[in-house]
Amino acid sequence: xxxxxxxRDTDLLFLRLLRNCPEVAATLAELATTRRPxxxxxxxxxxxxxxxxxxxxxxxxxxxxxxxLIENKIDAAYSITREGHGQPQRYQRSAAAFRESGxxxxxxxLAPISYLSGSRLADLFDARIAYENLRDLMExxxxxxxxxxxxxxxxxxxxxxNAEAGEFFAATRQLIAGHFPDLVMKHDPNHSxxxxxxxxxxxxxxxxxxxxxxxVPRPRMSLQCWDSAARSASVKIMLPDRAALSxxxxxxxxxxxxxxxxxxxxxxxxx
Numbered sequence: 001x002x003x004x005x006x007x008r009d010t011d012l013l014f015l016r017l018l019r020n021c022p023e024v025a026a027t028l029a030e031l032a033t034t035r036r037p038x039x040x041x042x043x044x045x046x047x048x049x050x051x052x053x054x055x056x057x058x059x060x061x062x063x064x065x066x067x068x069l070i071e072n073k074i075d076a077a078y079s080i081t082r083e084g085h086g087q088p089q090r091y092q093r094s095a096a097a098f099r100e101s102g103x104x105x106x107x108x109x110l111a112p113i114s115y116l117s118g119s120r121l122a123d124l125f126d127a128r129i130a131y132e133n134l135r136d137l138m139e140x141x142x143x144x145x146x147x148x149x150x151x152x153x154x155x156x157x158x159x160x161x162n163a164e165a166g167e168f169f170a171a172t173r174q175l176i177a178g179h180f181p182d183l184v185m186k187h188d189p190n191h192s193x194x195x196x197x198x199x200x201x202x203x204x205x206x207x208x209x210x211x212x213x214x215x216v217p218r219p220r221m222s223l224q225c226w227d228s229a230a231r232s233a234s235v236k237i238m239l240p241d242r243a244a245l246s247x248x249x250x251x252x253x254x255x256x257x258x259x260x261x262x263x264x265x266x267x268x269x270x271x
Contacts, residue, residue: 005149007074010131011045011057013145014072014110017138018043018060024137029066032106032127037065051093053081058110066104069095071125073111075154078121082187088124095126112153165195172202172225184208200226210237217241 017024022040030036041062046055058070071091078087091107098105109116109125116128131150138146170193176183184205188194202223212218220238227234 005074005145005152007057007072007076009145010074010149011072013142014058014070015043015045017142018058021137024134025060025062027134027137028060028108028110028129029062029068031129031133032068032108033066033104037062039063039065041065049090049094050097052085052090053083054079054085054087054090056091056094061103066106067098068106068108069098070108070110073109073115074149074152075115080188080190084188084193086121086190088121092124112150114150114153118154161194162197162199165197165199166193168225169193169195169199169202176202182209200224 018028018041025041025043026036026038029041039062041060043061044059045057047059048055056069057072058068060068060070069091071087080086081090088107088109095105095107106126107124108127108129109119109122110129111119111131113130113132116122116130122128131146131153135143135146135150169188173185176185186203186205202225204221204223206212206219206221209221210219217240220236220240222236224234224236
């Protein structure tokens with residue numbers, strides 16, 4: 001058994017069981033819809049969302065019955081697209097698109113109990129099914145894998161929105177786009193531009209902002225808007241695995257003139 005279980009591991013487990021074990025498929029459908037369909041379903045993995053980017057982990061379609069759009073989670077946070085669309089919201093839109101085409105569709109979050117109970121966004125799915133409800137249908141290595149995933153499970157990170165922080169980052173993005181078009185901010189990390197209280201750093205899309213060189217590691221670039229250990233905001237350009245060279249580099253006069261600090265080793269000697 002690997003030391004860490006990944007969602008792709010349980011994806012493969014559920015795909016195989018749903019295809020080969022009618023009891024598992026019927027139980028899953030019953031937990032999602034409150035009724036037990038007959039017959040073996042069609043089961044597909046990694047199906048593109050019909051309404052946008054990203055993919056549905058597992059699609060289970062019963063002939064003449066329900067279609068289950070399943071997102072499988074263990075401990076990972078919900079993903080977000082470059083356009084700012086959160087994962088639960090994408091499942092909502094996809095389920096609506098299936099219904100508009102005449103299907104009886106349900107979005108389903110499949111995860112350990114600790115994940116389901118710790119997620120404030122779990123209610124955005126039509127149904128929430130715990131790994132624990134399927135455990136007794138498994139045996140041997142399958143059950144061992146599922147139990148290891150249950151032990152590993154954690155509640156996902158879900159930021160609590162701070163309206164002022166969100167407004168600040170939106171205004172910063174607008175300011176940069178209008179006055180410094182060569183700088184490209186990374187897309188918002190949370191759905192609908194949500195920013196938590198402690199969000200104070202602007203991250204830049206390095207490949208679209210800096211000129212890259214084959215013999216220089218790709219840097220990370222950020223604007224630290226507030227730091228309790230500093231007197232003012234600061235821009236950081238960090239080169240990984242180059243701390244050993246910090247004492248050999250000269251600070252260009254153009255940087256010294258603006259008070260820049262060059263080649264300062266970062267924590268864990270990563271820059």
